[in-house]
Amino acid sequence: MKKNGRTALFLWVSLWVIFIGACLYFFLLLPEKTTTLTGSSAHWKAENVVHVQKLDSNFRTSSVDELKVWWMGSTLGEFSGVQYEISGLHGTIMKGNGASGSFNPWVIHLTDILLSDPQLEYGLVVTITLNGSTETIHLQRQ
Numbered sequence: 219m220k221k222n223g224r225t226a227l228f229l230w231v232s233l234w235v236i237f238i239g240a241c242l243y244f245f246l247l248l249p250e251k252t253t254t255l256t257g258s259s260a261h262w263k264a265e266n267v268v269h270v271q272k273l274d275s276n277f278r279t280s281s282v283d284e285l286k287v288w289w290m291g292s293t294l295g296e297f298s299g300v301q302y303e304i305s306g307l308h309g310t311i312m313k314g315n316g317a318s319g320s321f322n323p324w325v326i327h328l329t330d331i332l333l334s335d336p337q338l339e340y341g342l343v344v345t346i347t348l349n350g351s352t353e354t355i356h357l358q359r360q
Contacts (some may be wrong), residue, residue, distance in 0.1 A: 253338050255357035261291035264344050264355045265323075268333055283328035287346065301347040302326070306333070307340040 251270040258264065266285045285304065303313040304326075312328055341358040 254360050255341055256360055257355045257357040258290070259353040259355045261289060262346055262353055262355055263288045263290050264357055266342055266357050268338065270333070283331065285326040285328065285344070286323040287344070288323045299349070303345045304328070305343045307337045311342070
């Protein structure tokens with residue numbers, strides 16, 4: 219009977235060690251994955267860096283993006299009234315108006331969005347409208 223008790227204790231302790239190890243990996247040690255998406259159009263160059271974060275309490279990952287946009291056309295000087303839309307595999311992710319100033323680069327921070335692996339494979343589509351002219355940039359993995 220003692221042998222069965224030791225075996226059960228050993229199994230119980232082993233399962234707890236595995237469980238604690240898995241929790242440590244997913245909540246503390248899971249490496250942050252970084253993916254860079256780049257693209258350009260006639261007058262624009264863009265780069266989006268996606269930092270996929272650790273799992274949250276609901277076992278979901280989240281990502282923080284930094285989109286940088288450069289004007290590659292002739293000198294613009296100051297600008298205003300820029301509109302942008304960022305979309306992906308499942309539709310629009312974000313739209314808004316850009317700040318005034320210059321594109322050296324213009325930076326947009328996106329937080330609390332989830333970009334899955336299929337989404338990262340597809341890439342992002344950035345549509346920028348400036349002074350009534352619209353251009354589309356398809357950002358893809360390098």
